[in-house]
Amino acid sequence: MASGEKFERHRQAWTQSEVQKLHLLAGKGMALRAIAKALTRSEESVRTRAKADRLTIAKLR
Template identity: 80%
Template structure:
């Protein structure tokens, strides 16, 4: 039963759809990802949308953007 739930994207701790969100936890940023982050931020895309496009957490995107001196739109 637990295996079936996990196979459907459930995480025992976080609920539906959250298991895949942490697969890339603490993975280094690739050059392509950084370029895409810069492009999407320049276009004024919101944090949530950028995170989804990069399959990264919002926190990860926020930290990387700050390190690169980027401003992320506040709109959702």
């Protein structure tokens, strides 16, 4: 995300459907940035939630 962008959903709770989508996208091996964009959440938010759920996010090489 660009540094100047603001998130409308600042500190919003995760919905069950968002958590399911996160699990699905992480399972498919998508990159952190792509998952964050698909969920309209910050990369940090996605990383934190994935860590809490013990998911691994693919790293781009």
